[in-house]
Amino acid sequence: NAGVTQTPKFQVLKTGQSMTLQCAQDMNHNSMYWYRQDPGMGLRLIYYSASEGTTDKGEVPNGYNVSRLNKREFSLRLESAAPSQTSVYFCASSLPRGGPGGEQFFGPGTRLTVL
Amino acid sequence: SQQGEEDPQALSIQEGENATMNCSYKTSINNLQWYRQNSGRGLVHLILIRSNEREKHSGRLRVTLDTSKKSSSLLITASRAADTASYFCAMTNDYKLSFGAGTTVTVRA
Numbered sequence: 001n002a003g004v005t006q007t008p009k010f011q012v013l014k015t016g017q018s019m020t021l022q023c024a025q026d027m028n029h030n031s032m033y034w035y036r037q038d039p040g041m042g043l044r045l046i047y048y049s050a051s052e053g054t055t056d057k058g059e060v061p062n063g064y065n066v067s068r069l070n071k072r073e074f075s076l077r078l079e080s081a082a083p084s085q086t087s088v089y090f091c092a093s094s095l096p097r098g099g100p101g102g103e104q105f106f107g108p109g110t111r112l113t114v115l
Numbered sequence: 116s117q118q119g120e121e122d123p124q125a126l127s128i129q130e131g132e133n134a135t136m137n138c139s140y141k142t143s144i145n146n147l148q149w150y151r152q153n154s155g156r157g158l159v160h161l162i163l164i165r166s167n168e169r170e171k172h173s174g175r176l177r178v179t180l181d182t183s184k185k186s187s188s189l190l191i192t193a194s195r196a197a198d199t200a201s202y203f204c205a206m207t208n209d210y211k212l213s214f215g216a217g218t219t220v221t222v223r224a
Contacts, residue, residue, distance in 0.1 A: 004157075031210055042119070042203050042214030043158070050210045058211065090157055101145045101207035106157035 002026055004107035006091050012113045013081045021076040021110050023091030031094045032074035033058075033104065034066060036087040043090060049074055081114045088112070118142060119204050119215030127221045134191040136218040138204030139184075145207045147180055147187050152201045152217070161189075161202075194222045 007022045025032065030051045035043035035058075045058030047066040055066050063085060065077045074093075078085060088111050092104040122137045138147070146165045150158040164171045164180045164187070171178045177190040191198055199222045205212040 033212075035214075040216065042205075042216045043212075044214070045211055048210060056210075059213075092158075101210065101212075103148065103160045103163055104158075104212060105160070108157050109155075 004091055004093055004105050006089075006107035006110050008110060009108070010111050012115065013078075014115050015082060017081050017114075018077065018079050019081065019112075020078075021089055021091075021112075022073070023075065023107060024073045025091075025093040025105070026072065027093060027095075027105065028071070029093035029095050029105070030071075032068065033092040033094075034064075034074070034076045035090045035092065036060065036085075037090060037109075038087050046076065046089075078112075081112075083114045086112060086114045118206050118213035121202075121204060121215040121218045123218060124216070125219045125221070127223065128194055129223050130194060130196060132194055134194050134198070134220050134222075136189050136202055136220070138187045138189070138215050140187075140204075140206045140213075140215075141185065142206075142208065144182075145209070147178075148205045148207065148212065149176075149178060149187075149189050150203045150205060150214075152203065154200075158203065191220075194220075196222050196224050198222050 004025045033048040034046040049055045049068040052071045091107040094102045094104045119140045148163045149161040175192045201217045203217045204215045
């Protein structure tokens with residue numbers, strides 16, 4: 001099992017460029033999440049997908065879009081990147097056992113710099 | 116804004132000592148989880164405590180939860196150099212986790 005994988009690992013963009021961060025999990029989990037982590041801070045939820053076919057906004061959704069492509073894959077798109085979106089992005093998934101709010105499994109992260 | 120606050124922000128201890136960190140939160144929760152993050156890596160789940168539980172153990176970890184005070188603590192006993200990491204509490208509400216800012220623990224050999 002690879003767990004949660006993310007591509008790319010690193011990316012540098014210029015202001016206004018667009019890109020898609022890819023995430024895939026092979027644990028047959030129902031729920032998937034995108035977070036961002038800024039220096040000295042915990043993770044903040046951008047978007048989540050409680051199950052295949054649904055997506056919902058988290059705490060900081062502005063400037064992002066997501067697609068739950070299938071049960072395995074959940075992508076995050078920046079349509080017009082801004083320097084404020086410089087961050088480390090983490091994807092996570094969870095089953096969740098017995099209902100919402102279970103243990104989440106995290107990918108290794110994508111370090112994004114917007115110049 | 117983040118729901119959780121952790122204290123202290125940073126902690127430096129000698130190998131073999133215990134490390135205690137605290138987490139306070141603002142609203143009701145389904146459960147509370149603790150995660151570890153090694154430098155430059157993703158988060159790893161350590162332990163989950165449900166809102167109707169008061170204490171839970173896992174190996175060298177002990178977690179307490181006081182819902183009346185909206186607070187939790189994580190104790191790492193007999194620390195090792197490999198415990199050097201950032202530790203985050205995360206409050207669960209429905210499908211979402213809200214993370215605290217974390218406690219950075221340094222274990223000196």
